[in-house]
Amino acid sequence: MTEMVRAPRRTFPNPMAGMDDRRRQIVILAIVVALALLYPLVYRRLSDAIPFVPWPDTAVLVVCATFAILALGLNIVMGFAGLLDLGYVAFYAIGAYTTAFLASNHFGVHISWWIVLWLAVAAAAIFGVMLGAPTLKLRGDYLAIVTLGFGEIVRLVFRNLGDITIALPAILGGAVLVGPNANLTGGNVGINPIDPPIIPIPGPWGNQLIFSNQNVIASWYLVLGLLTITFFICRRLRDSKLGRAWMAIREDETAAAAMGINTVTTKLLAFSLGASFSGFAGAFTGAYNTAIFAETFSYNVSILVVVIIILGGIGSLRGVVIGAFALLYVDRTLLPWIGDNIINDPMHDLGVSTGQQILTDFKLTTYNYLIFGIVLVIMMIRRPEGLFPDAGAKAEMHGVGIAAEVTGASEAELTVLGELEEVELDDAPDPDPNAPAEPPSTTTGPEAAR
Amino acid sequence: MSAMPATAAETAGDLLVATGCTKRFGGLIAVSDVDFTIPRGSIVSLIGPNGAGKTTFFNMITGLYVPTEGRITFDGVDITGDKPHEVVRVGIARTFQNIRLFGNMSAESNVLVGLHHRLKGRWFGAILKPPSIIREEEEAHARAMELLDLVGLGRRKDTLARNLPYGDQRRLEIARALATEPKLLLLDEPTAGMNPEETRRLTDFVRELRTRLGLTVLLIEHDMKVVMGISDRVTVLDHGEKIAEGSPGEVRADPRVVEAYLGRGATSEG
16 A cells, blocks of 8 residues: 555656656656557557456546546536535536437437537536526535535436426416427437437548447547547646636635635636536537436436546646546456456355355446445545645645745744744833733634634 | 715825724624724724724725625725625735635745736636737736745745745735735734744835835734834724724823723723
8 A cells, every 4th residue: 555655756746847847747748648549559459469457448448538527627616616516417417418409319400519519518517607606605515415416406307307298287277388298308218319429521430430439449539639628728727817716715715805806706617617528528428329318427427526536636637637547447447357357256156155145146346336435535544635636735635745845834933933922021011001912812803704 | 886976084185984884793793883094105003902893894894794884985986895806906905814825825826816806817718828818927927926025935936825934924915915906905913923023024014015015004903012113093992992093192192092901990000
């Protein structure tokens, strides 16, 4: 454990921005991009040549990237603005359903995905504001509960609007406004099929390039593009005036307002911009799978994205992306692989010999959330700032920053305190009637304003 | 912000005029019917025993509390009931009694947040980064460095605010307030917890702010040496009421002030 904890700190030190550091970052980035672009092409040969390694197949990478987009979006709300959101899946669902409504036989509307993508982003952003507006005064636990409810409501609405009748009461004439038995969202059956993204250009892939789960490699490049756009937008937002305003609100909302930040619009922007990226992810997922079902947008997805952020390093863009790939890789490739190759069979045999049904049916993958939970608990104890944190979070969690600065600070503070005592002694015999110093005031001050 | 006709006091050069300000919290009257003016370019101190309503009064000026009754005008504009961020925009900045920096942000970022409302960029500008935004950000960083140098924290710009020594945190808070380009600076116990040398330096610094930047300063302060040394005028609050107002000398001699600080009977014994 200690090795795992220490290693990233050595590999990614965080010195002041210098030319060398910048160059190194570019080199690392280039390597990562090259690997990402080449991997799907060599995956088959790789897994044939070195068989006993759990190589992720490209479809898993597509899911990883989708969750990385989701995590980057939620990171704006949770990491930058410090607003705990447990219903983030709602915006993912809204993005996916917007795509399904506008590009399928369900309503007979077939708009090109390349346009629908942006409509899905807009829809998610609008719902982000709708969730944000009534919850502006909530923080922490209270906000978490409301957002949790919102996430469930959205899923249930999409599930239940598959068979709906809205009519006026009999006294008012009983006119049927919607329905009878209208199918707005496909209900439990979902919407299937959805038009995938298409580039109508002939090439080695045939007459047209289709980005669906029938063509995983092309889809991987598409989602990689979306992830790249998301990443760089997030980075620019973080380093902008708006990013600083978000962090100021996260640190101290009252002080932020006293510095001229309109906390209402700034928080709403966090909700809507954060949500808009899940519109990205939703539009892609719906079209890639060419089908959506309400039940896939469950509470688990929200929690998984929160876990990704905490695991990767809350507020750290790099950490969040790595966290998404790491967690989804473990979930979709590593656990099934360990299960199939190592654990499931011995457990089954053990179950047969002891007559324990729970062991006979053992499948490691069904314990994925248990494992994530344990990992999360260990993380909270050993490395609460995440695997790849940014400097601020690391300092917050461990109460240290740059070591030299801290010792300097505490020494100086001690000096101040020491001299303070002397001052009070000096002041005591002062004949001035106004002089007897009051103890530091604790009036109905800013404390009351909190 | 309705435009009110300028009163006689305002034309005479008062930057801030509070008339009949009252703040009630349920049955508790924290501030009761206080009239208060701050002449342009002056240093005014607000003093009083604990619980006298000084900070409540501060919070009314800066929009954290809405006055239950009364009116506050600043530079001829009615700011009664304005939101905190609106009050900053007309030119009032403050520090806090218990330092409220953005702890996990660097010293430079703290000052940059103070510059927030002077920057014109919007969210789409942050994403698209047109040349105007790049230039604006460069200027903001340069301005932040100037302000850090002004308070002597230039070399600490990358240190997280929470890791700064106490005195530096107080100075950083002032730099952050100055970044909003205020006409009126409100300092809530700026020398609390400082040693005599630090206190003297800060007092000099506040005086310098007035002469160099033409700032008007309102001070809540407990250190009587500071109050008497720096103030043009002193207002004394006790139990939410204004009990005295005048030059430091006048206030010091006022029997009601002595009574408020030392209790009834102190004057007759003294």
